[in-house]
Amino acid sequence: MKTKILLVDDETDLEDLFSKRFRREINANEYEFVFVHDGLEALNTLEQQPDIDLILSDINMPGMDGLSLLAKLPDINPMVRAVMVTAYGDMDNIRTAMNLGAFDFLTKPINFNDLQLTIEKTRRYVNQLRETAELKAVDEMKTRFFANITHELRTPLTMIVSPVDKLLETPDLPTPYQQHLTLVQRNARQLLRLINQLLDINKLEAQQMDLVNEVGDLPGFIGQIVDLFRPSADIKNLALTFQTDMSPGNYLFDAGKWEKILYNLLSNAIKFTPAGSITVSLQQTATGVRLIVRDTGIGIPADKIVHVFDRFYQIDNARARAYEGTGIGLALVKELTSRLGGTIRVESQADSTGERSGTEFVLEIPVQLVSGYVDAQPVAAPTLVVDPPSTPTGIEPSFHPKSSDQAALVLVVEDNAELREFIVAELATSYRIRAAANGYEGWILAKEELPDVIISDLMMPRMDGYALIDRLRTDLATDHIPVMLLTASLEPDSRLKGLEYGADEYLTKPFHVGELRLRLRNLLSRQQKLRDHYRQQLAQPDTTETSETVQDQFLRRLYQLVEQRLDDSTLSVEWLADQMAMSRKTLYLKVHNLTHLPPNELIRQYRLRKAIDLLRLGHNASETAYMVGFESPSYFTKVFREFYQQTPTDYVKR
Ligand code: ATP
Ligand code: MG
Secondary structure (H helix, E strand, O other), rough: OOEEEEEEOOOOHHHHHHHHHHHHHHOOOOEEEEEEEHHHHHHHHHHHHOOOOOOEEOOOOOOOOOHHHHHHHHHHHHOOOEEEEEEOOOHHHHHHHHHHHEEEEEOOOOOOOHHHHHHHHHHHHHHHHHHHHHHHHHHHHHOOOOOOOOHHHHHHHHHHHHHHHHHHHOOOOOOHHHHHHHHHHHHHHHHHHHHHHHHHHHHOOOOOOOOOOOOHHHHHHHHHHHOOOOOHHOOOOOOEEEEEOOOOOOEEEEOOOOOOHHHHHHHHHHHOOOEEEEEEEEEEEEOEEEEEEEEOOOOOOOOHHHOOOOOOOOOOOOOOOOOOOOHHHHHEEEEHHHHHOOEEEEEEEOOOOOOOOOOEEEEEOOOEEOOOOOEEEOOOOOOOOOOOOOOOOOOOOOOOOOOOOOOOOEEEEEEOHHHHHHHHHHHOOOOOEEOOOOHHHHHHHOOOOOOOOEEEEEOOOOOHHHHHHHHHHHOOOOOOOOEEEEEEOOOOHHHHHHHHHHEEEEEEEOOOOOHHHHHHHHHHHHHHHHHHHHHHHHOOOOOOHHHHHHOHHHHHHHHHHHHOOOOOOOOOOHHHHHHHOOOOOHHHHHHHHHOOHHHHHHHHHHHHHHHHHHHHOOHHHHHHHOOOOOHHHHHHHHHHHHHOOOOHHHHHHO
């Protein structure tokens, strides 16, 4: 790479000297020299040629001297570095030059080897400076982009939230409309809240958030906020209490910021507390108030606690995350608290048994009690909207009157309660539905009911989609159930991995309901074809397929067992279930799932199919009847005729 050097000296013969000494470098395009004769000229050149890497400058020159040039450099080109050249022993000027920011100095007469080393060193340094500056510029651009995009998202989101709010006020809104609109409202609000928090945090970091002092009853205000969280606490059966030793009165405080702080601390407390209580207390201190939010939740492990105020930090960042959120709540709380001139600290006890665990956030914030008239806006009632947490996980059997008993049974496994309810509501008109909130519950339900198809999320607490498929595929009872995986597109290889595990279909979130329905129908019709195929194998006397060539390993095993006792008319479904290590119910469901036949009928048809083979081998009808386990030849003949539309004797004749 070429190094461009500006040589500033009033001695005109230097030009010649340098050109000769560095002829090789110049010819090889490694160095390029630009010659000027005083400081002023140097400044002009620097302005016109910003790609100059370094300056070699004399100190004493007529016109503008080297030291004055040096002093002006940061304004003209902050990246360029100067090496000063002066007489040996000119210590005063050298000291001044160094203090003005010269990078290095050389003395005359110039030692050219030394000069070249100095040029290289300076050049490397300038390169580093430029790289750092570039990185910084990129970083700033990203931040600006982030801020812009968040800002841009806010307007359209607001334009979703307000019309939906309006629509929801319509009297006598039909229930499905109300349900769907409520879903839109909740989700849009959640997005809007996230966007607002991101904007807030940006503003706080750029120190652009103003303090607004309002006057109002602080204890009363906090009591109101706590009350807004009561429905959420009730849903999770948590005791929520507010206590204060402060008397009502007029206080000066920034209500908006207090609201955001409490919103985050209380949402966290509710989110991370499976059982027990949450206490908010407010105490008067010498300089303001102390706010304590305490919960009996899961706690924060000691080694993680230092990070909880970091932006985007979440303790549980595993794929199978049990809690929703983005990890900006506490970062915002911390910034807001310090903007209010306060401090926050946290103490926590994490305990795997859940007996003594809990978390306590303690905030000390200056607040002023005022008496008499103050020139400040009165505090308005809190405006925040608290959506109760998604319904607690639990197996929710969802029946729908419209779908008949004949409809296919679909199991929906999804941890996000809203998405789950949405899918259930969408499919319930055409299918029978069961729903589970995580892979484990899904697995239990799948074994219990052997659904015709499973729609499963990938990332879920307790057991994720992969693990669920793995269990399904390694259990003889469930290995045939087709699975459609729902995944977020964030995980690029999840598709491949899902297919490896044995998923049959794949849908990327966000998905279109129409596509979901279509793919579901395809899966079910594939199942139906397989079912028809298995039944054909028995019903078509001319197929050559035998029990050994049946693809499904469950059916193969079942046929083998029937084969062992083919001539035994007492062979029972109980015995088969025993042999297959399944309950009778599971055996029934599995056989029905694969063939749409009850097990007894399957056995009977298998016997009839075997009878064909035996007749072909030359056995007569009554021999055959006993060999395939019929109690009497006449009954055998009757059943045979019903099934194949001809008598055994006719069949032999043909
Ligand atoms: P967000 O607030 O953006 O919705 P979040 O709640 O995960 O997401 P923060 O509020 O910043 O993020 O909290 C960071 C992490 O600290 C949480 O993910 C959780 O692991 C832990 N944490 C916060 N509050 C509590 C609490 N009361 N009990 C246990 N853990 C907590
Ligand atoms: Mg939070």
